[in-house]
Amino acid sequence: MGRPLIHRSPMPGLGLSMGITLTMLSIVVLLPIGALLLKGATFGLGNMWDVVNSERTWAALFLSFRLSLFAALFNLVFGVMLAWVLVRYRFPGRRLLDAAVDLPFALPTAVAGIALTALYAPNGAFGQLAAEIGWRIAYTQYGIFLALVFVGLPFVTRTVQPVIEEIEREVEEASATLGASRAYTIRRVILPMLTPAALTGFALSLARAVGEYGSVIFIAGNIPLVTEIAPLLIVIQLEEFDYDSAAAIGIAMLVISFAMLLAINLIQVWSRRRIGYV
Amino acid sequence: MSDATATTRFRSATEETPLTRWLLVGLGAAGMALLVFAPLIAVFAEALADGWLAAVESLGNRDARSAIQLTLTIAAISVPLNAAFGIAAAWFITKFDFRGKAFLITLIDLPFSVSPVVAGLCIVLMFGTNSLVGGWLVANGYPIVFALPGIVLATMFVTFPFVARELIPVMIEQGRAEEEAALTLGASGWRTFWTVTLPNIRWALLYGVLLCNARAMGEFGAVAVVSGKIRGQTATMPITIEMLYNEYLSVAAFSMAAVLTVLALVTLLLKTALELRHADQLAATHRH
Numbered sequence: 001m002g003r004p005l006i007h008r009s010p011m012p013g014l015g016l017s018m019g020i021t022l023t024m025l026s027i028v029v030l031l032p033i034g035a036l037l038l039k040g041a042t043f044g045l046g047n048m049w050d051v052v053n054s055e056r057t058w059a060a061l062f063l064s065f066r067l068s069l070f071a072a073l074f075n076l077v078f079g080v081m082l083a084w085v086l087v088r089y090r091f092p093g094r095r096l097l098d099a100a101v102d103l104p105f106a107l108p109t110a111v112a113g114i115a116l117t118a119l120y121a122p123n124g125a126f127g128q129l130a131a132e133i134g135w136r137i138a139y140t141q142y143g144i145f146l147a148l149v150f151v152g153l154p155f156v157t158r159t160v161q162p163v164i165e166e167i168e169r170e171v172e173e174a175s176a177t178l179g180a181s182r183a184y185t186i187r188r189v190i191l192p193m194l195t196p197a198a199l200t201g202f203a204l205s206l207a208r209a210v211g212e213y214g215s216v217i218f219i220a221g222n223i224p225l226v227t228e229i230a231p232l233l234i235v236i237q238l239e240e241f242d243y244d245s246a247a248a249i250g251i252a253m254l255v256i257s258f259a260m261l262l263a264i265n266l267i268q269v270w271s272r273r274r275i276g277y278v
Numbered sequence: 279m280s281d282a283t284a285t286t287r288f289r290s291a292t293e294e295t296p297l298t299r300w301l302l303v304g305l306g307a308a309g310m311a312l313l314v315f316a317p318l319i320a321v322f323a324e325a326l327a328d329g330w331l332a333a334v335e336s337l338g339n340r341d342a343r344s345a346i347q348l349t350l351t352i353a354a355i356s357v358p359l360n361a362a363f364g365i366a367a368a369w370f371i372t373k374f375d376f377r378g379k380a381f382l383i384t385l386i387d388l389p390f391s392v393s394p395v396v397a398g399l400c401i402v403l404m405f406g407t408n409s410l411v412g413g414w415l416v417a418n419g420y421p422i423v424f425a426l427p428g429i430v431l432a433t434m435f436v437t438f439p440f441v442a443r444e445l446i447p448v449m450i451e452q453g454r455a456e457e458e459a460a461l462t463l464g465a466s467g468w469r470t471f472w473t474v475t476l477p478n479i480r481w482a483l484l485y486g487v488l489l490c491n492a493r494a495m496g497e498f499g500a501v502a503v504v505s506g507k508i509r510g511q512t513a514t515m516p517i518t519i520e521m522l523y524n525e526y527l528s529v530a531a532f533s534m535a536a537v538l539t540v541l542a543l544v545t546l547l548l549k550t551a552l553e554l555r556h557a558d559q560l561a562a563t564h565r566h
Contacts, residue, residue, distance in 0.1 A: 006374060006375070006376040006377075007376065010461060011454065012461070012467025013369060017366040017369040018370050018374075020363060024359075024363045024366075028434045029385070029388060029389060029435060031404055032405075033392070035403040035409065078309055081305065081306060085302050089299055091303050099550045100315065102546055103318065105492070105493075106492045106549075107496070107538075107542040108496025108498060109516075110535070111516070111519065115317035115321045118324050119317060119320050124320075125316070126312070146313075172292040173291060177291070182294055207390065207391045208390075210393065211392065211393025211396065213394060214498030218520075234396065235395060235503060238402065243402070246399055253393060254392065257391055
């Protein structure tokens with residue numbers, strides 16, 4: 001104790017920079033989130049539970065979180081593989097592939113949504129092929145999965161890439177000279193080094209997928225209980241001016257996302273402790 | 279990399295077999311083709327389905343022009359504001375020592391873990407007609423929700439951390455010594471900022487602004503909630519794409535989408551160029 005709140009510093013601009021930071025943070029982020037929580041508080045915990053406890057809301061929340069988890073898991077595996085390929089291998093078109101990884105960040109979600117739908121709808125280029133083997137992609141949960149994979153694609157690759165670049169070849173050589181096969185080295189030496197960064201990417205990808213709206217609603221079909229995601233349910237409640245129900249679902253989503261992120265953080269702390277910082 | 283002869287005859291112990299390598303490259307390329315390249319081509323193919331003329335014509339009508347204008351206006355307001363915030367926050371966080379710094383950074387990052395739809399909902403609940411603040415503002419003739427200020431606020435919410443996140447790691451790495459030297463030599467605070475700090479962070483700032491702008495122009499979920507979707511007034515480009523698409527005006531929807539796609543490609547190009555030329559001055563290229 002006795003530590004001052006703000007240490008004295010010869011640097012200028014303390015008042016100005018602190019003022020701008022706290023004022024804008026409050027107006028743009030904190031007060032609006034406070035308004036959501038206040039709405040929930042005045043609506044009451046019991047009433048909120050009644051909204052969330054309906055069959056339709058449960059189905060939407062379960063769908064959103066389940067498919068987001070699957071999409072983030074896919075992105076975890078694919079992202080680590082892609083990062084490995086981009087850093088370690090040299091092949092024609094590598095630069096292009098590397099730059100394209102960021103496209104889902106730059107492309108507006110509504111554009112991604114209609115483009116994926118055009119491709120994977122039953123009359124689209126890939127949708128027709130899938131239809132021949134009796135597989136419907138757009139307007140089913142597969143379509144939602146596809147859109148969520150798209151929006152979360154860059155996260156794992158971009159967090160893992162710098163870590164792979166920093167791995168010392170000597171470590172792999174040491175493992176090889178001690179008689180480990182290549183597969184064993186990858187499994188026991190390289191993958192553990194990538195785990196913390198991969199988990200960070202996984203968490204970011206998951207958080208993004210859970211809240212995703214723009215790319216999903218076009219390809220989802222939006223059938224209640226089947227392909228209706230939680231954010232869409234909020235939009236529907238808002239269009240009926242039912243702010244209480246919208247706030248209840250919004251708070252439920254916030255609580256579940258934070259619980260998931262907290263769990264991932266704990267796993268990360270545990271894996272860092274086990275493996276050490278790399 | 280070892281030379282080609284070594285990889286064919288005697289594979290280095292730190293490399294996979296050529297078969298594994300080509301399999302992994304193939305899988306990565308195939309995944310990217312299905313998920314990223316194909317949709318990219320699809321946007322332009324659908325836009326040009328009825329030829330160039332139809333595509334260009336669909337962008338010329340009054341509603342399309344007003345959507346483009348609105349999106350540009352929103353970006354012109356929200357991106358500079360977020361850049362100013364990012365600079366102020368990075369300065370505050372990296373030049374001073376205070377309690378609760380980690381907590382403040384967490385709060386700045388908060389919008390990344392909030393669904394854009396929930397972000398829009400928060401803005402509606404804060405500034406909507408039924409709220410305390412919003413009701414007062416509407417009574418005095420300043421509607422926020424279903425108008426430009428609401429869309430700007432929603433856009434700022436979802437893009438809030440972009441510039442700050444980019445600047446903070448760079449400014450931590452650069453330390454305070456150069457600013458301290460300038461101050462000791464008698465430069466004023468502002469002069470130190472303009473002549474010492476800003477040149478050091480300009481590429482990182484540009485990088486953050488670039489990403490912020492791409493997201494600001496493309497934001498859909500948060501804006502969909504607060505805009506009210508009034509054609510010709512509060513319909514941004516992404517919202518217009520949705521409305522056209524739902525009216526089965528495919529060429530018009532994809533033409534507007536193609537404009538935003540070109541913007542995304544330009545953003546990527548500039549971003550890649552920045553990463554190649556100024557990697558040492560960016561946080562993204564050595565972030566964990």
